Amino acid sequence: xxxxxxxxxxxxxxxxxxxxxxxxxxxxxxxxxxxxxxxxxxxxxxxxxxxxxxxxxxxxxxxxxxxxxxxxxxxxxxxxxxxxxxxxxxxxxxxxxxxxxxxxxxxxxxxxxxxxxxxxxxxxxxxxxxxxxxxxxxxxxxxxxxxxxxxxxxxxxxxxxxxxxxxxxxxxxxxxxxxxxxxxxxxxxxxxxxxxxxxxxxxxxxxxxxxxxxxxxxxxxxxxxxxxxxxxxxxxxxxxxxxxxxxxxxxxxxxxxxxxxxxxxxxxxxxxxxxxxxxxxxxxxxxxxxxxxxxxxxxxxxxxxxxxxxxxxxxxxxxxxxxxxxxxxxxxxxxxxxxxxxxxxxxxxxxxxxxxxxxxxxxxxxxxxxxxxxxxxxxxxxxxxxxxxxxxxxxxxxxxxxxxxxxxxxxxxxxxxxxxxxxxxxxxxxxxxxxxxxxxxxxxxxxxxxxxxxxxxxxxxxxxxxxxxxxxxxxxxxxxxxxxxxxxxxxxxxxxxxxxxxxxxxx
Numbered sequence: 087x088x089x090x091x092x093x094x095x096x097x098x099x100x101x102x103x104x105x106x107x108x109x110x111x112x113x114x115x116x117x118x119x120x121x122x123x124x125x126x127x128x129x130x131x132x133x134x135x136x137x138x139x140x141x142x143x144x145x146x147x148x149x150x151x152x153x154x155x156x157x158x159x160x161x162x163x164x165x166x167x168x169x170x171x172x173x174x175x176x177x178x179x180x181x182x183x184x185x186x187x188x189x190x191x192x193x194x195x196x197x198x199x200x201x202x203x204x205x206x207x208x209x210x211x212x213x214x215x216x217x218x219x220x221x222x223x224x225x226x227x228x229x230x231x232x233x234x235x236x237x238x239x240x241x242x243x244x245x246x247x248x249x250x251x252x253x254x255x256x257x258x259x260x261x262x263x264x265x266x267x268x269x270x271x272x273x274x275x276x277x278x279x280x281x282x283x284x285x286x287x288x289x290x291x292x293x294x295x296x297x298x299x300x301x302x303x304x305x306x307x308x309x310x311x312x313x314x315x316x317x318x319x320x321x322x323x324x325x326x327x328x329x330x331x332x333x334x335x336x337x338x339x340x341x342x343x344x345x346x347x348x349x350x351x352x353x354x355x356x357x358x359x360x361x362x363x364x365x366x367x368x369x370x371x372x373x374x375x376x377x378x379x380x381x382x383x384x385x386x387x388x389x390x391x392x393x394x395x396x397x398x399x400x401x402x403x404x405x406x407x408x409x410x411x412x413x414x415x416x417x418x419x420x421x422x423x424x425x426x427x428x429x430x431x432x433x434x435x436x437x438x439x440x441x442x443x444x445x446x447x448x449x450x451x452x453x454x455x456x457x458x459x460x461x462x463x464x465x466x467x468x469x470x471x472x473x474x475x476x477x478x479x480x481x482x483x484x485x486x487x488x489x490x491x492x493x494x495x496x497x498x499x500x501x502x503x504x505x506x507x508x509x510x511x512x513x514x515x516x517x518x519x520x521x522x523x524x525x526x527x528x529x530x531x532x533x534x535x536x537x538x539x540x541x542x543x544x545x546x547x548x549x550x551x552x553x554x555x556x557x558x559x560x561x562x563x564x565x566x567x568x569x570x571x572x573x574x575x576x577x578x579x580x581x582x583x584x585x586x587x588x589x590x591x592x593x
Contacts, residue, residue, distance in 0.1 A: 202250025311359025
């Protein structure tokens with residue numbers, strides 16, 4: 087009787103202790119969590135249990151997580167054991183930290199990799215994606231897969247952002263009726279709502295920058311090739327890139343440090359990309375005085391055109407803050423042919439992506455160890471056969487059909503790619519070089535197509551809440567390999583403004 091009573095008291099005490107720790111876990115940075123690990127305030131298991139409980143509590147109405155790793159607690163226990171046998175300062179920064187991966191990033195474990203589609207349920211990848219290998223080496227715990235716009239928003243024209251057949255409709259945790267944006271919607275939703283510490287997203291054109299802007303998250307779209315795309319369900323090897331989605335710039339940079347570098351399975355791109363990696367990594371550029379002397383470009387039309395007065399006032403204040411912190415604002419600039427660049431049909435982007443998608447997806451599907459579908463044509467047939475669950479009648483698969491109709495990289499596609507190269511050289515690159523800019527700024531993700539067609543990096547940081555209380559980010563874009571400068575700028579801005587606040591879950 088007494089032993090049972092003591093046992094109950096111990097369980098109650100442990101629950102109270104975990105609840106107390108759980109309060110501090112919310113909004114905690116990687117550095118906060120590592121300090122808590124070191125001081126024995128929390129274990130990786132307790133941290134993982136906290137996030138699993140938050141997923142159970144919040145995900146039924148947010149739909150940010152598509153699948154939870156059944157081995158997550160085993161991995162957390164393993165991390166805790168390693169902490170007992172190794173000095174804390176010898177462990178990598180991400181050791182014991184749970185991470186969610188967008189559901190197009192392959193894992194060779196008990197998780198599916200489906201891009202949100204039922205067509206790929208049960209498919210088996212040959213190995214972990216390159217970035218996942220690096221995350222595991224860094225000691226991160228793969229908590230599960232985040233939801234996304236199905237097929238990274240490349241199936242049809244009518245599906246809403248953040249929707250997939252497997253994941254349902256992702257919801258913006260700030261204003262539930264607002265657009266969560268995509269295609270890395272679940273990665274941003276889950277981080278914003280504290281269902282995980284950090285996450286990974288992918289971007290072809292706007293798919294990291296946009297959901298981060300709409301969900302008050304920090305996103306880094308790396309230079310194409312800085313991070314491996316191997317094992318990730320592709321759209322375009324010319325534009326695809328993998329990057330972190332987190333609550334703070336420092337967290338995003340710690341994740342970036344872990345995932346960059348050469349990968350023999352994406353050798354050509356990562357060999358070039360790895361030349362940009364600075365000695366000592368990216369964390370050294372987390373400087374509070376990082377704005378001093380930075381030349382920041384402003385293209386008012388179309389990147390700072392406002393219909394929301396509150397937003398306009400907020401960004402005018404930000405310009406002042408940037409100046410006060412040492413930045414030099416180069417105003418009233420123009421990018422040559424910007425209207426063409428922002429129109430995927432006119433720029434050539436749409437033509438190129440359609441052909442590149444078919445080629446690269448077919449290769450990905452052929453290389454799977456097991457899969458219900460082995461080609462884009464078979465995915466289209468699956469969608470037609472199971473049109474009710476894939477909601478084909480309402481949301482369509484026009485992009486799939488147009489892609490299937492392509493026949494490799496012919497004269498039309500080569501002309502489109504050449505057009506984008508010329509638009510980039512005479513537009514963004516010329517503007518950056520002639521004005522000696524360190525970065526070009528935009529409200530939200532509006533700069534995304536400019537960066538996408540040239541393979542350039544960008545970082546978005548929470549900057550405002552509009553009159554409807556929906557978050558809005560500020561994006562900083564730069565030339566290839568300019569991540570160190572972009573990190574200094576983004577971190578300097580974040581520390582000077584500290585705009586981000588936890589979600590409000592408004593209707």
